[in-house]
Amino acid sequence: MTTQPAAAPADGGDPRAVLSARGLTKSFGAFLAVSNVDIDVFHGRIHALIGPNGAGKSTVFNLLTKFHRPTAGHILFDGADITAMDPASVARMGMVRSFQISAxxxxxxxxxxxxxxxxxxxxxxxxxxxxxxxxxxxxxxxxxxxxxxxxxxxxxxxxxxxxxxxxxxxxxxxxxxxxPRVLLLDEPLAGMGQEDVEQMANLIKAVSCDCALLMVEHNLKVVGDIGDEITVLQRGEVLARGDYATVSADPRVREAYMGSENDSH
Structure with missing residues:
Protein backbone atom coordinates (compact mmCIF):
# COMPACT_ATOMS: atom_id res chain seq x y z
CA MET A 1 0.00 0.00 0.00
CA THR A 2 1.40 3.39 -0.99
CA THR A 3 0.35 6.53 0.81
CA GLN A 4 0.83 9.91 -0.79
CA PRO A 5 2.33 12.49 1.58
CA ALA A 6 -0.24 14.90 2.92
CA ALA A 7 0.33 18.42 4.11
CA ALA A 8 1.30 18.38 7.77
CA PRO A 9 -0.80 20.40 10.22
CA ALA A 10 0.58 23.78 11.22
CA ASP A 11 1.67 22.33 14.58
CA GLY A 12 2.73 19.01 13.07
CA GLY A 13 6.09 17.33 12.80
CA ASP A 14 9.01 18.15 10.54
CA PRO A 15 7.61 17.78 6.97
CA ARG A 16 10.83 16.02 5.89
CA ALA A 17 10.48 13.29 8.53
CA VAL A 18 9.00 9.91 7.63
CA LEU A 19 7.61 9.47 11.15
CA SER A 20 6.75 12.34 13.50
CA ALA A 21 4.91 12.76 16.78
CA ARG A 22 3.82 15.96 18.50
CA GLY A 23 2.54 16.33 22.04
CA LEU A 24 2.40 12.56 22.51
CA THR A 25 0.75 11.85 25.87
CA LYS A 26 -0.53 8.64 27.46
CA SER A 27 -2.31 8.12 30.76
CA PHE A 28 -3.22 4.80 32.32
CA GLY A 29 -5.93 5.82 34.75
CA ALA A 30 -4.38 8.35 37.13
CA PHE A 31 -0.84 7.42 36.05
CA LEU A 32 0.73 9.72 33.44
CA ALA A 33 3.18 7.43 31.61
CA VAL A 34 4.16 9.79 28.76
CA SER A 35 3.76 13.57 28.66
CA ASN A 36 4.06 15.88 25.65
CA VAL A 37 6.75 13.97 23.72
CA ASP A 38 7.88 15.25 20.29
CA ILE A 39 9.95 13.08 17.96
CA ASP A 40 11.04 13.07 14.29
CA VAL A 41 12.55 10.06 12.49
CA PHE A 42 14.25 10.62 9.13
CA HIS A 43 15.08 8.33 6.22
CA GLY A 44 18.64 7.00 6.35
CA ARG A 45 19.17 8.01 9.97
CA ILE A 46 19.08 6.23 13.33
CA HIS A 47 17.05 7.84 16.09
CA ALA A 48 17.71 6.32 19.52
CA LEU A 49 15.09 6.64 22.25
CA ILE A 50 16.82 6.05 25.57
CA GLY A 51 16.30 6.36 29.28
CA PRO A 52 16.47 4.32 32.48
CA ASN A 53 13.85 1.74 33.40
CA GLY A 54 10.47 3.37 33.86
CA ALA A 55 11.32 6.38 31.69
CA GLY A 56 8.47 5.70 29.25
CA LYS A 57 10.46 4.32 26.31
CA SER A 58 8.29 1.26 25.73
CA THR A 59 5.11 3.31 26.04
CA VAL A 60 6.29 5.78 23.39
CA PHE A 61 7.33 2.85 21.19
CA ASN A 62 3.90 1.25 21.57
CA LEU A 63 2.18 4.56 20.85
CA LEU A 64 4.14 5.09 17.65
CA THR A 65 3.40 1.55 16.45
CA LYS A 66 -0.29 1.90 17.43
CA PHE A 67 -0.34 -0.80 20.11
CA HIS A 68 -1.57 1.98 22.45
CA ARG A 69 -3.91 4.85 21.58
CA PRO A 70 -2.54 8.22 22.78
CA THR A 71 -4.50 10.22 25.32
CA ALA A 72 -3.37 13.38 23.53
CA GLY A 73 -1.12 14.40 20.66
CA HIS A 74 -0.84 13.11 17.12
CA ILE A 75 1.38 10.90 14.96
CA LEU A 76 2.25 11.54 11.31
CA PHE A 77 3.55 9.13 8.68
CA ASP A 78 4.77 10.94 5.55
CA GLY A 79 2.71 13.90 6.75
CA ALA A 80 -0.52 11.88 6.97
CA ASP A 81 -2.18 11.68 10.39
CA ILE A 82 -2.17 8.03 11.53
CA THR A 83 -3.13 8.69 15.17
CA ALA A 84 -6.42 6.80 14.93
CA MET A 85 -5.16 3.92 12.76
CA ASP A 86 -4.74 0.33 13.95
CA PRO A 87 -1.38 -1.53 13.96
CA ALA A 88 -2.21 -3.62 10.88
CA SER A 89 -3.00 -0.54 8.80
CA VAL A 90 0.22 1.27 9.65
CA ALA A 91 2.17 -1.95 9.05
CA ARG A 92 0.75 -2.06 5.52
CA MET A 93 1.96 1.52 5.05
CA GLY A 94 5.50 0.37 5.78
CA MET A 95 5.99 0.67 9.55
CA VAL A 96 7.63 -2.51 10.85
CA ARG A 97 8.57 -3.21 14.47
CA SER A 98 10.54 -5.82 16.35
CA PHE A 99 9.97 -6.97 19.92
CA GLN A 100 12.30 -7.43 22.89
CA ILE A 101 11.76 -11.21 22.66
CA SER A 102 13.07 -12.65 19.41
CA ALA A 103 10.12 -13.55 17.17
CA PRO A 180 9.88 -1.21 5.74
CA ARG A 181 9.75 2.53 5.28
CA VAL A 182 10.23 2.88 9.05
CA LEU A 183 11.92 0.17 11.12
CA LEU A 184 11.41 0.28 14.89
CA LEU A 185 13.68 -1.92 17.01
CA ASP A 186 12.80 -2.58 20.65
CA GLU A 187 16.07 -3.00 22.61
CA PRO A 188 17.79 -5.01 19.85
CA LEU A 189 21.05 -5.13 21.83
CA ALA A 190 19.60 -6.31 25.15
CA GLY A 191 21.07 -9.47 26.63
CA MET A 192 24.02 -9.66 24.23
CA GLY A 193 27.72 -10.10 24.93
CA GLN A 194 30.14 -7.45 23.75
CA GLU A 195 31.02 -9.23 20.50
CA ASP A 196 27.36 -9.67 19.56
CA VAL A 197 26.65 -6.03 20.51
CA GLU A 198 29.33 -4.81 18.10
CA GLN A 199 28.09 -7.03 15.28
CA MET A 200 24.47 -5.99 15.80
CA ALA A 201 25.39 -2.32 16.02
CA ASN A 202 27.20 -2.57 12.69
CA LEU A 203 24.20 -4.35 11.19
CA ILE A 204 21.80 -1.67 12.44
CA LYS A 205 24.00 1.02 10.90
CA ALA A 206 24.02 -0.85 7.59
CA VAL A 207 20.25 -1.39 7.34
CA SER A 208 19.46 2.21 8.32
CA CYS A 209 20.66 3.35 4.90
CA ASP A 210 17.43 2.08 3.34
CA CYS A 211 14.81 3.23 5.83
CA ALA A 212 14.08 5.51 8.77
CA LEU A 213 15.12 3.68 11.94
CA LEU A 214 14.05 4.20 15.53
CA MET A 215 15.55 2.05 18.26
CA VAL A 216 14.66 1.88 21.94
CA GLU A 217 17.64 1.35 24.21
CA HIS A 218 18.48 1.89 27.87
CA ASN A 219 22.25 2.29 27.55
CA LEU A 220 23.45 5.69 26.34
CA LYS A 221 27.00 4.49 25.74
CA VAL A 222 25.82 1.70 23.42
CA VAL A 223 23.96 4.07 21.10
CA GLY A 224 26.69 6.70 21.18
CA ASP A 225 28.49 5.20 18.18
CA ILE A 226 25.47 4.56 15.97
CA GLY A 227 22.74 7.06 16.87
CA ASP A 228 22.43 10.12 14.63
CA GLU A 229 19.81 11.63 16.93
CA ILE A 230 19.16 10.71 20.56
CA THR A 231 16.08 11.51 22.63
CA VAL A 232 16.50 10.99 26.38
CA LEU A 233 13.35 10.33 28.40
CA GLN A 234 12.91 10.70 32.14
CA ARG A 235 9.62 10.01 33.92
CA GLY A 236 7.76 10.08 30.61
CA GLU A 237 9.07 13.46 29.47
CA VAL A 238 11.84 14.51 27.08
CA LEU A 239 14.87 15.38 29.16
CA ALA A 240 17.25 16.15 26.29
CA ARG A 241 17.66 15.59 22.56
CA GLY A 242 20.48 15.92 20.05
CA ASP A 243 23.54 13.99 18.97
CA TYR A 244 25.63 11.98 21.43
CA ALA A 245 28.01 14.84 22.19
CA THR A 246 25.09 17.11 23.02
CA VAL A 247 23.09 14.79 25.25
CA SER A 248 26.07 13.23 27.03
CA ALA A 249 27.32 16.71 27.98
CA ASP A 250 23.94 17.84 29.29
CA PRO A 251 24.26 18.12 33.09
CA ARG A 252 20.65 16.97 33.55
CA VAL A 253 21.39 13.78 31.63
CA ARG A 254 24.64 13.19 33.50
CA GLU A 255 22.86 13.62 36.84
CA ALA A 256 19.66 11.72 36.05
CA TYR A 257 20.99 9.00 33.80
CA MET A 258 24.73 8.68 33.25
CA GLY A 259 25.51 9.26 36.91
CA SER A 260 23.19 6.49 38.06
CA GLU A 261 24.61 4.22 35.35
CA ASN A 262 28.17 4.86 36.52
CA ASP A 263 27.15 4.28 40.12
CA SER A 264 25.94 0.80 39.20
CA HIS A 265 29.43 -0.37 38.08
Whole structure:
Protein backbone atom coordinates (compact mmCIF):
# COMPACT_ATOMS: atom_id res chain seq x y z
CA MET A 1 0.00 0.00 0.00
CA THR A 2 1.40 3.39 -0.99
CA THR A 3 0.35 6.53 0.81
CA GLN A 4 0.83 9.91 -0.79
CA PRO A 5 2.33 12.49 1.58
CA ALA A 6 -0.24 14.90 2.92
CA ALA A 7 0.33 18.42 4.11
CA ALA A 8 1.30 18.38 7.77
CA PRO A 9 -0.80 20.40 10.22
CA ALA A 10 0.58 23.78 11.22
CA ASP A 11 1.67 22.33 14.58
CA GLY A 12 2.73 19.01 13.07
CA GLY A 13 6.09 17.33 12.80
CA ASP A 14 9.01 18.15 10.54
CA PRO A 15 7.61 17.78 6.97
CA ARG A 16 10.83 16.02 5.89
CA ALA A 17 10.48 13.29 8.53
CA VAL A 18 9.00 9.91 7.63
CA LEU A 19 7.61 9.47 11.15
CA SER A 20 6.75 12.34 13.50
CA ALA A 21 4.91 12.76 16.78
CA ARG A 22 3.82 15.96 18.50
CA GLY A 23 2.54 16.33 22.04
CA LEU A 24 2.40 12.56 22.51
CA THR A 25 0.75 11.85 25.87
CA LYS A 26 -0.53 8.64 27.46
CA SER A 27 -2.31 8.12 30.76
CA PHE A 28 -3.22 4.80 32.32
CA GLY A 29 -5.93 5.82 34.75
CA ALA A 30 -4.38 8.35 37.13
CA PHE A 31 -0.84 7.42 36.05
CA LEU A 32 0.73 9.72 33.44
CA ALA A 33 3.18 7.43 31.61
CA VAL A 34 4.16 9.79 28.76
CA SER A 35 3.76 13.57 28.66
CA ASN A 36 4.06 15.88 25.65
CA VAL A 37 6.75 13.97 23.72
CA ASP A 38 7.88 15.25 20.29
CA ILE A 39 9.95 13.08 17.96
CA ASP A 40 11.04 13.07 14.29
CA VAL A 41 12.55 10.06 12.49
CA PHE A 42 14.25 10.62 9.13
CA HIS A 43 15.08 8.33 6.22
CA GLY A 44 18.64 7.00 6.35
CA ARG A 45 19.17 8.01 9.97
CA ILE A 46 19.08 6.23 13.33
CA HIS A 47 17.05 7.84 16.09
CA ALA A 48 17.71 6.32 19.52
CA LEU A 49 15.09 6.64 22.25
CA ILE A 50 16.82 6.05 25.57
CA GLY A 51 16.30 6.36 29.28
CA PRO A 52 16.47 4.32 32.48
CA ASN A 53 13.85 1.74 33.40
CA GLY A 54 10.47 3.37 33.86
CA ALA A 55 11.32 6.38 31.69
CA GLY A 56 8.47 5.70 29.25
CA LYS A 57 10.46 4.32 26.31
CA SER A 58 8.29 1.26 25.73
CA THR A 59 5.11 3.31 26.04
CA VAL A 60 6.29 5.78 23.39
CA PHE A 61 7.33 2.85 21.19
CA ASN A 62 3.90 1.25 21.57
CA LEU A 63 2.18 4.56 20.85
CA LEU A 64 4.14 5.09 17.65
CA THR A 65 3.40 1.55 16.45
CA LYS A 66 -0.29 1.90 17.43
CA PHE A 67 -0.34 -0.80 20.11
CA HIS A 68 -1.57 1.98 22.45
CA ARG A 69 -3.91 4.85 21.58
CA PRO A 70 -2.54 8.22 22.78
CA THR A 71 -4.50 10.22 25.32
CA ALA A 72 -3.37 13.38 23.53
CA GLY A 73 -1.12 14.40 20.66
CA HIS A 74 -0.84 13.11 17.12
CA ILE A 75 1.38 10.90 14.96
CA LEU A 76 2.25 11.54 11.31
CA PHE A 77 3.55 9.13 8.68
CA ASP A 78 4.77 10.94 5.55
CA GLY A 79 2.71 13.90 6.75
CA ALA A 80 -0.52 11.88 6.97
CA ASP A 81 -2.18 11.68 10.39
CA ILE A 82 -2.17 8.03 11.53
CA THR A 83 -3.13 8.69 15.17
CA ALA A 84 -6.42 6.80 14.93
CA MET A 85 -5.16 3.92 12.76
CA ASP A 86 -4.74 0.33 13.95
CA PRO A 87 -1.38 -1.53 13.96
CA ALA A 88 -2.21 -3.62 10.88
CA SER A 89 -3.00 -0.54 8.80
CA VAL A 90 0.22 1.27 9.65
CA ALA A 91 2.17 -1.95 9.05
CA ARG A 92 0.75 -2.06 5.52
CA MET A 93 1.96 1.52 5.05
CA GLY A 94 5.50 0.37 5.78
CA MET A 95 5.99 0.67 9.55
CA VAL A 96 7.63 -2.51 10.85
CA ARG A 97 8.57 -3.21 14.47
CA SER A 98 10.54 -5.82 16.35
CA PHE A 99 9.97 -6.97 19.92
CA GLN A 100 12.30 -7.43 22.89
CA ILE A 101 11.76 -11.21 22.66
CA SER A 102 13.07 -12.65 19.41
CA ALA A 103 10.12 -13.55 17.17
CA UNK A 104 11.43 -16.31 14.91
CA UNK A 105 10.10 -19.78 14.07
CA UNK A 106 12.58 -22.07 15.81
CA UNK A 107 11.60 -25.28 14.02
CA UNK A 108 11.94 -23.69 10.58
CA UNK A 109 15.14 -23.00 8.68
CA UNK A 110 16.54 -19.50 8.43
CA UNK A 111 15.64 -19.52 4.73
CA UNK A 112 12.03 -20.48 5.47
CA UNK A 113 11.74 -17.81 8.19
CA UNK A 114 12.68 -15.14 5.66
CA UNK A 115 10.56 -16.64 2.86
CA UNK A 116 7.47 -16.62 5.07
CA UNK A 117 8.08 -12.96 5.91
CA UNK A 118 8.41 -12.17 2.20
CA UNK A 119 4.95 -13.50 1.30
CA UNK A 120 3.02 -10.28 1.83
CA UNK A 121 5.25 -7.86 -0.11
CA UNK A 122 5.37 -10.45 -2.92
CA UNK A 123 1.56 -10.86 -2.95
CA UNK A 124 1.72 -14.48 -1.81
CA UNK A 125 0.20 -14.05 1.65
CA UNK A 126 -3.14 -15.61 0.67
CA UNK A 127 -1.48 -18.83 -0.44
CA UNK A 128 -0.92 -20.10 3.11
CA UNK A 129 -2.44 -23.52 2.32
CA UNK A 130 0.32 -24.35 -0.15
CA UNK A 131 3.52 -26.19 0.78
CA UNK A 132 6.71 -24.27 1.58
CA UNK A 133 8.09 -25.44 -1.77
CA UNK A 134 5.67 -23.01 -3.40
CA UNK A 135 7.90 -20.24 -2.03
CA UNK A 136 10.96 -21.43 -3.96
CA UNK A 137 10.55 -18.42 -6.23
CA UNK A 138 11.66 -16.30 -3.25
CA UNK A 139 14.88 -18.21 -2.57
CA UNK A 140 17.24 -15.80 -4.30
CA UNK A 141 15.83 -12.72 -2.54
CA UNK A 142 15.73 -14.53 0.80
CA UNK A 143 19.36 -15.62 0.49
CA UNK A 144 20.34 -12.06 -0.38
CA UNK A 145 18.69 -10.83 2.82
CA UNK A 146 20.39 -13.53 4.88
CA UNK A 147 23.70 -12.59 3.32
CA UNK A 148 23.08 -8.98 4.25
CA UNK A 149 22.83 -9.91 7.93
CA UNK A 150 25.71 -12.37 7.78
CA UNK A 151 23.66 -15.57 7.92
CA UNK A 152 23.69 -16.87 4.33
CA UNK A 153 26.01 -19.77 5.16
CA UNK A 154 23.48 -20.95 7.80
CA UNK A 155 20.41 -20.69 5.57
CA UNK A 156 19.43 -24.37 5.95
CA UNK A 157 19.89 -24.57 9.73
CA UNK A 158 16.86 -24.38 12.01
CA UNK A 159 16.55 -21.11 13.87
CA UNK A 160 16.67 -23.00 17.18
CA UNK A 161 20.34 -23.72 16.48
CA UNK A 162 21.34 -20.06 16.48
CA UNK A 163 22.94 -18.12 19.29
CA UNK A 164 20.86 -15.31 20.79
CA UNK A 165 22.74 -12.64 18.84
CA UNK A 166 22.25 -14.46 15.55
CA UNK A 167 18.55 -14.94 16.28
CA UNK A 168 18.27 -11.16 16.56
CA UNK A 169 20.10 -10.83 13.24
CA UNK A 170 17.61 -13.26 11.70
CA UNK A 171 14.78 -11.19 13.10
CA UNK A 172 16.20 -8.13 11.35
CA UNK A 173 16.33 -10.11 8.10
CA UNK A 174 12.64 -11.00 8.48
CA UNK A 175 11.72 -7.37 9.18
CA UNK A 176 13.70 -6.23 6.14
CA UNK A 177 11.76 -8.80 4.09
CA UNK A 178 8.68 -6.66 4.74
CA UNK A 179 10.36 -3.74 2.92
CA PRO A 180 9.88 -1.21 5.74
CA ARG A 181 9.75 2.53 5.28
CA VAL A 182 10.23 2.88 9.05
CA LEU A 183 11.92 0.17 11.12
CA LEU A 184 11.41 0.28 14.89
CA LEU A 185 13.68 -1.92 17.01
CA ASP A 186 12.80 -2.58 20.65
CA GLU A 187 16.07 -3.00 22.61
CA PRO A 188 17.79 -5.01 19.85
CA LEU A 189 21.05 -5.13 21.83
CA ALA A 190 19.60 -6.31 25.15
CA GLY A 191 21.07 -9.47 26.63
CA MET A 192 24.02 -9.66 24.23
CA GLY A 193 27.72 -10.10 24.93
CA GLN A 194 30.14 -7.45 23.75
CA GLU A 195 31.02 -9.23 20.50
CA ASP A 196 27.36 -9.67 19.56
CA VAL A 197 26.65 -6.03 20.51
CA GLU A 198 29.33 -4.81 18.10
CA GLN A 199 28.09 -7.03 15.28
CA MET A 200 24.47 -5.99 15.80
CA ALA A 201 25.39 -2.32 16.02
CA ASN A 202 27.20 -2.57 12.69
CA LEU A 203 24.20 -4.35 11.19
CA ILE A 204 21.80 -1.67 12.44
CA LYS A 205 24.00 1.02 10.90
CA ALA A 206 24.02 -0.85 7.59
CA VAL A 207 20.25 -1.39 7.34
CA SER A 208 19.46 2.21 8.32
CA CYS A 209 20.66 3.35 4.90
CA ASP A 210 17.43 2.08 3.34
CA CYS A 211 14.81 3.23 5.83
CA ALA A 212 14.08 5.51 8.77
CA LEU A 213 15.12 3.68 11.94
CA LEU A 214 14.05 4.20 15.53
CA MET A 215 15.55 2.05 18.26
CA VAL A 216 14.66 1.88 21.94
CA GLU A 217 17.64 1.35 24.21
CA HIS A 218 18.48 1.89 27.87
CA ASN A 219 22.25 2.29 27.55
CA LEU A 220 23.45 5.69 26.34
CA LYS A 221 27.00 4.49 25.74
CA VAL A 222 25.82 1.70 23.42
CA VAL A 223 23.96 4.07 21.10
CA GLY A 224 26.69 6.70 21.18
CA ASP A 225 28.49 5.20 18.18
CA ILE A 226 25.47 4.56 15.97
CA GLY A 227 22.74 7.06 16.87
CA ASP A 228 22.43 10.12 14.63
CA GLU A 229 19.81 11.63 16.93
CA ILE A 230 19.16 10.71 20.56
CA THR A 231 16.08 11.51 22.63
CA VAL A 232 16.50 10.99 26.38
CA LEU A 233 13.35 10.33 28.40
CA GLN A 234 12.91 10.70 32.14
CA ARG A 235 9.62 10.01 33.92
CA GLY A 236 7.76 10.08 30.61
CA GLU A 237 9.07 13.46 29.47
CA VAL A 238 11.84 14.51 27.08
CA LEU A 239 14.87 15.38 29.16
CA ALA A 240 17.25 16.15 26.29
CA ARG A 241 17.66 15.59 22.56
CA GLY A 242 20.48 15.92 20.05
CA ASP A 243 23.54 13.99 18.97
CA TYR A 244 25.63 11.98 21.43
CA ALA A 245 28.01 14.84 22.19
CA THR A 246 25.09 17.11 23.02
CA VAL A 247 23.09 14.79 25.25
CA SER A 248 26.07 13.23 27.03
CA ALA A 249 27.32 16.71 27.98
CA ASP A 250 23.94 17.84 29.29
CA PRO A 251 24.26 18.12 33.09
CA ARG A 252 20.65 16.97 33.55
CA VAL A 253 21.39 13.78 31.63
CA ARG A 254 24.64 13.19 33.50
CA GLU A 255 22.86 13.62 36.84
CA ALA A 256 19.66 11.72 36.05
CA TYR A 257 20.99 9.00 33.80
CA MET A 258 24.73 8.68 33.25
CA GLY A 259 25.51 9.26 36.91
CA SER A 260 23.19 6.49 38.06
CA GLU A 261 24.61 4.22 35.35
CA ASN A 262 28.17 4.86 36.52
CA ASP A 263 27.15 4.28 40.12
CA SER A 264 25.94 0.80 39.20
CA HIS A 265 29.43 -0.37 38.08
Missing amino acids: TFGDMTLLDNVRVAMQRPNHLSRQFWRSLSSLDCLNRQALELLDRVGLADMAHLNANNLSYGRKRALEIATTLALQ
